[in-house]
Amino acid sequence: MKKTLFAIFCLSGMLAAQETVAPTVDEKVGPPRGESKGDYNIVQSWELGYRFAAVGGNADKYRSDVNYHDGIRLLGSNLTVNSKDGHGRWFDEIVLSTQGLGNDPYEAATLRVQKNQLYRYDLLWRQNDYFNPGLTVANGEHLETTRHGWQDHELTLFPQSHFRIRAGYSRVAENGPALTTEQEFDGRSDVFPIFRKVRRQFNDFRLGADGQWKGLRFTVQRQWEYFKEDSADSLTSTGALASFQRAQPYRGTTPGWMGNVYGEYKWIALTGRFTYAGGRGAFVQNETAIGTDRFGSAQNRQVIVTGNGDRPVVTGDVNITIFPVGRFTIINHVSASNTRMTGNNFFQQFDNKTFSFSSVNFQFLGVRLVTNATDVRYRFTKTFDLFGGFRYADREIRSIEDSGSPGTALDGISASQSNHTKAGVGGVNWILMKYIRAHAEFEVGRNDNPFTPQSLRDYHAARAKVQYRKKTLLLGGGYQDNYNDNSIQITAYSSHARTYQGEGSWNAKSWVSVDGSYSKLHLDTIGGIDFFAGSPRSQEVTGLQSIYISNIHAANVGLRFAVRQYADLYVGYNLTKDTGDGRSGLATQATAAAQVFYNAQTFPLTYHSPVLRLSVRVTEKLRWNVGYQYYGYREDFGLLSVNQNYRANTGYTSLLWAF
């Protein structure tokens, strides 16, 4: 009995097992402590500790990547309560696990409470301290330090019945300070950092039911989504921009329906699905700026914009699987979707130069997509099967862009285009030997009118994988590539991505195990560009290309070692190293414009993180844990003259109490 309870405890602890330095709840804690209270069995563990972090170098980048900081934490906890006979009075199961409570940047809790045949309730709660300065893309002038929280609640009544009722609620909230930028008062003048107070809320309510009739299972769900944003921007006196205030409240609602039918019979399975969502948003924007323009003249401006946007989305899918004999399967999936995005606004600007300006704007973007995928599979033997298929898609995009003065007739720019996708897929599953299995697949396709120069046009993808698995030993290797050639007369874009990977794990004994993996991710792209550059006046430049080459070597290894029941040790190491295109520095280019793009062709860096965890048994119920993790980030040469290098020593010490 004790062994079983011990196993249960370990398993529940594994739920929160982390790659990062804490919590330590996957370590063993003496004999298990399952307690019986009446008709229930209770197993629980709590890990309380102190986390520390010492950072050198670019602290903003550390906060963006890692963000662990000092403080007392409930690093992890697990509680399971189970009825012994499945006939508990109020519930039959409670499963609760938490992580990082007490101000860790990544806090989470899950809860399940259920009573057999009567109800099941699931909760998932998460909260992140989100920090991102966007250094290389915005010169450090963009920053978010917000708290991002999620909740998901699901209640199912009669979960084992043919008729079920489901209700759900989800919430996403983001609050906190941020930094953005604003360009005033014309397109060539200065850009100013603006303080923003972020306030966003998303609430989603769901109500649905499942039923069964003559072997067909039906699902109907009604959904109401509400989004509101009340972020506000403000600034007082930065010289040229003396004052700036902006409010932009937004209210969105998306009522929707979802219906699903599923039937599975002796030789055929059918899935049909229908969804409708009628997204609608309304907004007001009111901003006032006072300062001086680039010529030194006093300037003030008020902008008021009102309007709304609509986006109804209708989708339908039918998936039919036919398996007349066990070894032969035909699958056909037909899908259709229609998305219509329309928006209009009334723009009014008042300033002391032009005095007033107003316009009305209308935009429509419609995407209609019809797809069909047919797959055939034949299993020649128990160890060998082939599959192949054909994909076809017809996408039509319609667009209307319109703008003008109020009271005048609008004659917008309308356009439509269609794209046809034709692709063939195929592959094989093969158990080569008793413990060795291989999988290979490919896709070759063509889009005749891709939407952007980066989109897939002539493309192919291939993937192969071999795995050896025998009891405690797992070895695997794989290869994957994705090639795209989107060349046309004026510009050419091509992308080659290749991934090589190998992984292995060996649970040699109950007290020692090792696992690791290595991946090489190669990417090279080249695209035609057209831009303006030059001194003193900019000229159009068309002869250059945008090139990007990345060669990332990623490896991780971990070793677990236990000294009987007295201590557990984990030693690990993660490495990400982008060797770029092999250059050791930035060479001088023929022109200044060429230099700008040459500098951004590759981004070699090294990011590595050794980790050490030790867990020592103090008593049967108590264990002392300590962990250390180092984070080192180093760019071979900075981009846009921004140095983001940092190094951080982080760790924790904790007591784990389990009973």
Added chain:
Amino acid sequence: MFKWVTLMRPLTILRLALLALPLCAPAQTAPKAENKFVGSAVCKTCHPDVWLNFNKNPHFRSIASGKEEPAKTGCEGCHGPGGNHVAAGGGKPTIRAFSQMSPDQALNTCLECHSKDVARGFVRASAHTEADVVCNSCHSIHKSQSPKFLLAKQQTQLCYSCHAGVRAQFDMPVKHRVNEGSVQCTDCHNPHGSAAPTWKTGTSSAMLAPAHDNEMPCLKCHVDKRGPFVFEHASVRVEGCDNCHMPHGSTNAKLLRRPVVFTLCLECHNGAGTFGRQNAGVITQSATHNMLDPKYQRCTLCHVRLHGSNVDPMFLR
């Protein structure tokens, strides 16, 4: 002493013939005892290790209810009737052992009960099924490491065991916080398969779990990027977020596909060909934007609302 003549006796010949009969006749033609249901209580006699903890297994509900037919109750609900197995004193050939099943058989066995949820509606068409990754490849009924969903390992480790390349992306400096326990693979993916997406060309789903109204799963969390906006950045809606972002992890800020933003923007905004919403090329940057000026190399300094704007067609506010 053995005498050959003994073999020639009629009775001995009859005995030998009876002994050889099973070798000549196919097994299925032999009269077979009916394989009867014996009930889970019998199983625990030889499998106490499984039974001891089975009350915490979701499949225990079929026993607790007491209303299910024998073919859907307890051990025999999955392993089939155990009569022959008991009579033979055990052995895998006499029972439906998942370790002996082909992937198809394992899938079919589980779907006898588990096909009623919407989330598993496309399981037979999923890329996992196509690659012979079926229920018992990820779920462990008797040795699960998670009370919910009976996963064989913690979810992240389970996915990593095949997708090492994805693991490498989550180990990068800029990533979604999967290793930190804040995000899970199933927040964005449905490992049981999904319907055709409504973005890109709708032909390759990557088993994504769509967001609220069949949008990209990114918008489940990044709700402020959702709109609808008066001025949609068309490529976001048509091609999806991964046109510019690496969803798992990247060495670049904001999970971008390029380390600096201007190369990313200019690779599309080059005016070439039949691209874009007007089918006449994606507009080039303004002639006033001198790329030698660092300000213009950071496109998002001015185009701050580039996921979509309600105010400005150039996404300036």
